[in-house]
Amino acid sequence: MARIIDRTVLIVGASSGIGAEVARRLAPGGNRLVLTARRAPELAAVAQEVRAAGSDCLDIAADALDPQAAADVVAAAVTEYGSVDVALLNAGQGPDMSMDQVSVADVSRIMALNYDVVVNYLVPLIARMGSQRDGGLIAHTNSLAGLMGLPRQGPYSAAKSAARTLVDSARVELAPRGIRFTSIHPGFVATDRISGDGLPKPFQISQEQAARHVVRALEREPAQAYFPWPTAALVRTLRALPTPLSSAVLRRLAGG
Ligand SMILES: NC(=O)c1ccc[n+]([C@@H]2O[C@H](COP(=O)([O-])OP(=O)(O)OC[C@H]3O[C@@H](n4cnc5c(N)ncnc54)[C@H](OP(=O)(O)O)[C@@H]3O)[C@@H](O)[C@H]2O)c1
Numbered sequence: 001m002a003r004i005i006d007r008t009v010l011i012v013g014a015s016s017g018i019g020a021e022v023a024r025r026l027a028p029g030g031n032r033l034v035l036t037a038r039r040a041p042e043l044a045a046v047a048q049e050v051r052a053a054g055s056d057c058l059d060i061a062a063d064a065l066d067p068q069a070a071a072d073v074v075a076a077a078v079t080e081y082g083s084v085d086v087a088l089l090n091a092g093q094g095p096d097m098s099m100d101q102v103s104v105a106d107v108s109r110i111m112a113l114n115y116d117v118v119v120n121y122l123v124p125l126i127a128r129m130g131s132q133r134d135g136g137l138i139a140h141t142n143s144l145a146g147l148m149g150l151p152r153q154g155p156y157s158a159a160k161s162a163a164r165t166l167v168d169s170a171r172v173e174l175a176p177r178g179i180r181f182t183s184i185h186p187g188f189v190a191t192d193r194i195s196g197d198g199l200p201k202p203f204q205i206s207q208e209q210a211a212r213h214v215v216r217a218l219e220r221e222p223a224q225a226y227f228p229w230p231t232a233a234l235v236r237t238l239r240a241l242p243t244p245l246s247s248a249v250l251r252r253l254a255g256g
Pocket of ligand 1: 039090
């Protein structure tokens with residue numbers, strides 16, 4: 001069982017994949033979970049599992065692209081449970097996209113789906129946690145793809161990279177007020193959403209394994225968490241190589 005017990009935890013993007021699995025792992029801890037995503041039936045099904053496993057749960061269907069809807073979710077969590085102790089900003093997606101085929105609108109859409117959804121929760125959460133005696137933890141599900149521009153993942157890599165930078169600034173500024181920030185960088189995770197996208201997925205892990213890593217990061221609160229180690233080591237090595245060499249390796253890995 002996770003060591004997070006008797007806490008109010010907001011998970012944005014909890015209707016499927018990693019977010020839903022994290023909710024299931026936190027459920028036996030007698031927590032108060034606030035789950036949100038757009039698909040109400042899927043979200044309600046996860047909430048039902050959480051309640052059955054021993055945590056209180058509020059499920060709210062809301063689009064994280066809407067700043068007012070995000071602020072309303074944070075307000076509803078506080079009204080229901082009095083605080084938000086931990087927030088996992090997990091909404092995001094990264095479809096296969098080659099740079100010679102994307103439109104300008106595609107790039108903007110991926111930026112919104114991976115960056116705006118973070119900003120829309122970050123701002124009201126900082127306002128709320130700043131007034132809480134113990135501050136709070138804001139974690140973001142970033143990606144190892146946010147550490148470098150991967151082929152066929154350009155708009156996604158760029159959006160995740162921007163989110164990491166924003167979170168890094170917030171961490172430095174807000175430490176004195178007790179607000180902590182963790183960026184979590186998974187490698188490939190076998191969730192339904194990406195199973196048919198045609199991208200090669202070296203060292204892919206299951207969503208259960210990914211959720212274990214995420215919960216450990218929520219417990220230990222490192223500034224950055226990277227997993228699984230083979231993919232993290234590969235990315236670190238590629239970043240250390242001269243650009244012509246790393247580009248050649250990346251082209252090969254992407255099947256180009
Ligand atoms: N799978 C991987 O290989 C992998 C690797 C590295 C990082 N990640 C990151 O991990 C996170 C979770 O992804 P996943 O693989 O678990 O995929 P997923 O099953 O598609 O989970 C994404 C979650 O975010 C929600 N979401 C998406 N857009 C939203 C919006 N506008 N408003 C509210 N909720 C929204 C989705 O629910 P609704 O559709 O119901 O709104 C869903 O609950 C993402 O940030 C992704 O970038 C994934």
